[in-house]
Amino acid sequence: MLEIFVIGYCLYFFFTIYTSIMQIGYVNKAKALEPIILENSKYIExxxxxxxxxxxxxxxxxxxxVLFVFWIGFGLSSLDSLITTQSYWLKAIIFVDLFIIINWILGLPFDLYSTFKLDKKYGFSNMTPALFIKDTLKSGVLFLIFGSAVIAAISWIINSFQTWWVWGFVFIFAVIILINMLYPVIRDKMFDKFESLKDKELEAKIENLLDQxxxxxxxxxxxxASKRDNRLNAYFGGLGSTKRVVLFDTLVEKLSHDELLAVLGHELGHFKNGDILKNIGIMGVVMFVFFAIFGNLSEEIFLGLSINNEPYAIIALFLIFSPILSFFLMPLISLISRHNEYAADEFGSNLSSKKDLVSALLKLANENKSFPLSHPLYIFFYYSHPPLVERFKELGYDVHENSAEALKDSVFNK
Structure with a gap:
C-alpha cells in the first residue's frame, strides 16, 4: 500500500509541474495580446x-x-530513533512538532524570497524584517501551545478507540469550527489592529446593507493590512456572535462607497445562498474521507517506513499525504466554488448595481495585478473563483470587445 501512496505523490508532483509549465507558456503568449481588463502597463506587469x-x-x-523522498526514505525513521520517551502522547507532540518545524525551516527560503524579493519588486509587500520576525514568533507560540494540545488530544483518541478515526474526525472538525469562530479575535489581539470605521457615512451604509x-x-x-501588504481585500470573519465585517484599509482607500457596497453585496450573496454552510459541509465530507483512509492504513506501510503504527506516525503520514488527496479533489471543489461565485455576483449586482460591481472588480484586478487570462487546465485545478473575463461576461460586459482603457473610461470612473 505504501507504493500506492508514493505513486500518488509522484502523480501529484507531475501534475503540479505540468500545470505550471502550461500556465507559464499560456501567460507568455497572452501578454503579447491586446490588454483586457487591466490598464496597459499593469497588464504586462x-x-x-x-x-x-x-x-x-x-x-x-x-x-x-526532495523533502518527500527524504522523509519517506529515512527521515521519519531517523527522527523516530531520536525520541526515546515511552509516553505515546508526549512522543506524538515532540515528533510532530519537530516534523513541522523542520519542514518550516527548510521551506523558509521560499517564503522569504516571495515576501522580501518578489512581492516587494511588484509593489505588494510592506513587510519589514522586524515585523516578519514578530509575526513568526507569535505564530510559533500559538502553534506550540494550541497545536501541541491538539496533537496530544488526537494521539489520545488514536490510542483509546478502535474506530479512532470517527472520533478523531469529530474532534478535529470541532476544532476547525472553533478556530473559525475565534479567528477575528485572535487576529485582533495578536496580529492586526482592528478599528471602527472612521467614515461614519460608509459605516451607516454598510449597516443598512447588512440589515437588508x-x-x-x-x-x-x-x-x-497595509503594514504588511498593499493588496485590496475584505472578508466576513468569525461565526455566531464573533461575526464581523472586516475591510482592509487599502480597500477603503481605493474604492468608492458604491464600489465597497457592491463588494460586500457579493459577500452577502454567499451568506444568503448558504455557501458558508455548504463549504463547511463539503469540508466535513472531505475530512471524513481523509480520516477514514488514514484510520485504516495497512501495517505494511509502517513496516516499509521502519516506524511503529502509533499516533505520532499516523499524524505524520496524514500531514505528508493529505495534500495529494486534496489536490485531486480540488477540481470538483473548485467547480462548486466557481458556481457559487457566479450566484454571489448576481446577488451582489442586484443588491447594488452591475456597474458598481464591475467597477469594483476592475479596481481590484488593477490594484492586485491579477492577470485576467489563464490556461484552462490551470483554471480547472486551481481557480476557486471564475476567471475575471467570464465574471464580466456574466455581468453583461464582453471584455473581448473592449480594450482595458475603453472599459476604464466607460465604467471605471462612473
Whole structure:
C-alpha cells in the first residue's frame, strides 16, 4: 500500500509541474495580446508577476519532492530513533512538532524570497524584517501551545478507540469550527489592529446593507493590512456572535462607497445562498474521507517506513499525504466554488448595481495585478473563483470587445 501512496505523490508532483509549465507558456503568449481588463502597463506587469510566481511555485514543488523522498526514505525513521520517551502522547507532540518545524525551516527560503524579493519588486509587500520576525514568533507560540494540545488530544483518541478515526474526525472538525469562530479575535489581539470605521457615512451604509439581508454582525471594522501588504481585500470573519465585517484599509482607500457596497453585496450573496454552510459541509465530507483512509492504513506501510503504527506516525503520514488527496479533489471543489461565485455576483449586482460591481472588480484586478487570462487546465485545478473575463461576461460586459482603457473610461470612473 505504501507504493500506492508514493505513486500518488509522484502523480501529484507531475501534475503540479505540468500545470505550471502550461500556465507559464499560456501567460507568455497572452501578454503579447491586446490588454483586457487591466490598464496597459499593469497588464504586462501582472503577466510577469504571474510567471515569476509560477516559477517560484515550480522550484518549491521540486524542493518539496526532495523533502518527500527524504522523509519517506529515512527521515521519519531517523527522527523516530531520536525520541526515546515511552509516553505515546508526549512522543506524538515532540515528533510532530519537530516534523513541522523542520519542514518550516527548510521551506523558509521560499517564503522569504516571495515576501522580501518578489512581492516587494511588484509593489505588494510592506513587510519589514522586524515585523516578519514578530509575526513568526507569535505564530510559533500559538502553534506550540494550541497545536501541541491538539496533537496530544488526537494521539489520545488514536490510542483509546478502535474506530479512532470517527472520533478523531469529530474532534478535529470541532476544532476547525472553533478556530473559525475565534479567528477575528485572535487576529485582533495578536496580529492586526482592528478599528471602527472612521467614515461614519460608509459605516451607516454598510449597516443598512447588512440589515437588508438579515446579516447580524458584531460590527464593521477596518484593519491595518497595509503594514504588511498593499493588496485590496475584505472578508466576513468569525461565526455566531464573533461575526464581523472586516475591510482592509487599502480597500477603503481605493474604492468608492458604491464600489465597497457592491463588494460586500457579493459577500452577502454567499451568506444568503448558504455557501458558508455548504463549504463547511463539503469540508466535513472531505475530512471524513481523509480520516477514514488514514484510520485504516495497512501495517505494511509502517513496516516499509521502519516506524511503529502509533499516533505520532499516523499524524505524520496524514500531514505528508493529505495534500495529494486534496489536490485531486480540488477540481470538483473548485467547480462548486466557481458556481457559487457566479450566484454571489448576481446577488451582489442586484443588491447594488452591475456597474458598481464591475467597477469594483476592475479596481481590484488593477490594484492586485491579477492577470485576467489563464490556461484552462490551470483554471480547472486551481481557480476557486471564475476567471475575471467570464465574471464580466456574466455581468453583461464582453471584455473581448473592449480594450482595458475603453472599459476604464466607460465604467471605471462612473
Amino acid at each position: 501582472a503577466a510577469n508577476y504571474s510567471i515569476e510566481k509560477e516559477k517560484v511555485a515550480m522550484a518549491s514543488a521540486f524542493y518539496s519532492f 439581508v438579515g446579516f447580524k454582525s458584531s460590527g464593521v471594522f477596518s484593519v491595518d
